[in-house]
Amino acid sequence: MKRREFLIGAGGAAAAAALPGALRAQAATVKIGTILSITGPGAFLGDHMKRGMELAIEEINAKGGVDGKKIEWVFYDAETQSSRGVTATRRLVEQDKVDIIVGGGNASGIALAMVPITERAGMPFISTEGSMQIVNPVAQRKWTFKSTIDDDQILEVAADFWEKRGIKSVCLLADSSGFGASAKEQLEKVAPKRGLKVLYESFNPGDTDLTPQLTRIKNSDAKAILCWTITPSGVVFLKQAKQLGLGDRAIMHSYGFVDDRYMKLAEGAAEGTFLMSVKFPVGADLPDSDPVKARIADLTKRYETRFKQAPNQFVAQTYDAINLAALALKGSGGDKEKIRAAIEGIKNYPGVGGTFSFAADKHSGLSKADGCVITWKDNRWRLAA
C-alpha cells in the first residue's frame, strides 16, 4: 500500500492533475475537447478560432445545453507543435474522457498527427483545419470529419470563374508547403476535366523575390495567375506582379490569403485582386436569396457584442464545428458510435460558413456551392461579379 502511494507521488503532478478530471466526470455534463494553437506561429489564427468556439458554447449553454446537460469545454494549446498536439490529444482521450474532439491545432500538420490517435481510440473528431488528407481516404478515417472546404471544391469554383471570363490558360503559383502542394495535386485532377491549360510555378514559403517565376509567367500565355500561400510571400507576389506589368492578367489568391492585413500590406497593389473564399467576408454583398447571408450578419452582430472585434471566416469555421458537434451529441447519451453516425447523417445543416452535408463517403461538410470569388476594393472585401 505504502509503495503504491509512493509511486503515485512519483507520478507527481500528472497524477494530481488527473484528480479534478475524475471528480468533474461525475457531474452531468457533456464534454467537448479542443486543441488549438494560441501560441507559436499559428497564434493569430488560433485566437479567432478559439473565440468562435467560446461564443458557440456560451450560446448553447445559455439555451440549456445538450439534452439538458451543460457543455463542459476542455481546451489545450498545441503551441503550433505537433508533438504537443499529440500529448494533448492523448490527454483528452484517456484522461479527460471527452465525448468528442473539435479543432486540430489550427495547422493541418497537427490535425494529421492527431488522427491516428483518435481513429484508434474511436473518438469522433471534427477538424477545423484545411488539408484534404485529414479526412481522406475516408475508409481509413471512420471517426474523422472536417468543417472546412476541400481544395478540389474551391478549385472547381475557380474553374467556373475562369470559364465565365473565357480564360483557358492559367498559372498556379503555389508555395512548397503542404498547403501549396495539395492545391497543385488537386488542380492536376480538375484541369483536364475543365479543359484548362495550366503552367505550374512554385516558390518556398517566405521567399522575398518572385521575379524569375513572374518573368516566366509574363512570357507565357497564362491569362490568370493563382497564388497559393499563407505566408507574406503572397504580398511580394502582388507587388512584383504590378511592377512587372502583369496587371492585364487576373491576379488571384487562395482562401489562405483572405486577411485584410495582408491586403493592406500590399498597399495599392492589392486593389482588384481576386481571392477564392468562403462567403463569410462578403456576407453583406450576397443576394438576399442566399440563406447564408442572414446567418453571417447575425453571427457578426453577436460576435462584435461579445468580443468588441469584427469576426473573420476562421471564426465561422470553428463556430460551425462546435454547433455540428452539439447536434451530433444530442440524444447520443455519450455513445461514440451514435455520435459518429449522427455526424455522417447531418444533411443541409445551415451553418455560417456554408451549408454542411456529410455522408458515409463524404467526411468534409462543405462543397462547391459554399465557395465564391471575392475581390479587394477600396479597402474592403467585395463579392466579385
Place this chain on the structure above:
Amino acid sequence: MAEPDPSRGARRSYAALGAVWALLLLFPLAAPNNFVLNLGISWFISLALAGSLNLLMGYAGQISLSHAAFYGLGAYASGVLSAKFGVSPWLGLCAAIALTAAAAFLIGWPSLKLRGHYLAMATLGFNVIMSVMFVELRGLTGGPNGLVGVPSLSLFGWEIGADIRFYLFAWVVVGLMMLLILNLLHSRMGRALRALSTSELAAKANGIDVHAVKLGVFVLSAVMAGIAGFLYVHLNNFASPENFDFVASVMLLVVVALGGTGTYWGPFLGALLHVVLPEALRAFSDFEILVYGISLVLVLLFFPAGLSGAVARLGRLVGRGGGR
C-alpha cells in the same frame, strides 16, 4: 587494500539502476489511466535521448547540436520504410541504426580530429541540412505536414499499441541502453572518456587513442538517438519535421543541463522535468510557457549542477546532519 575498491561504486550504481528499473515496472499499476502511462513512455524516450547526449556531452565533453537530427533520422528511416514501402519495422530498426551510425561517422570523422567547437559547428550544420531534407523530400517524408500512416510495432502477431505493451517494450529497450551506458562508464572506455574530457594531451600521453574514443562515443550516442526515434515514430504512427529541428537539439541540451551534466542520474531527472512539467502547467493555460521558462531559469540559477547536483547537495546536508 588502502585504496577504496573502485568496483564497489560500480556495484552500487548497478544495484541502484536495477532498483529504479524494478520500481518502473510498478508504474503502470499506479498510473490512473492510459494518458499518464503514455507520459511514462515519453519519459523513456526522453531518457534515451538525454542519457545518450549526456554520454557525449557530460563525459566526453563534446557538444553536439544535432542530437534531434539523429533522433529524426531514426524516426524517418523506420517510418518511411514501413509506411511507404511496407517494410517490417524491425528491418526499419536495422536501417535506423545503420543510417544514424553512418551519418555520425561521416560527420564525426573529420570534425572530431579538430580541437575546439568544430563538432558543435559541424553538427549544427548537419541538423539544419536534415531539417531541410525532412521537409523537401516530400515524396518520402510527407513534407511539412509530416509522415502519416506509420504502422505500430508487432511482435509474434501481438500489436504493440500505445498502452501497457509499449510501456513494457520501452522499459526493456531503454533499460538495455541505460545498462550499456553504465557498463561503458565503468569500463576502460569510460575511464578514457573521463581522462580526455579533462585533458586530451594527458589522455594521449597515457596511450589513449583520443580520436577513436571520441568518434566511438559520438556514433554510439547518435545510434541511441536513432533508436529513440524508432520508438517515437511507431508509438505515434506519425513524424513531423519540427520535432527534429535545431531548436529541438538545443532543448535536449537544456534537458541534460537541467538534470546535471556528466552525472549518471542527471538525465533521469532532466527527462522527468521535461515530460511532467509542461503537462502539470496546463492548468496555467495562457501563462504556461512563461511559467515553464521561469522555472527553467530558476533551476539553472540556483542549481548550476542541475537537479542531480541539487539532490546530491541535499543528500550531503542530510548526511552531515545525521552524522552529528
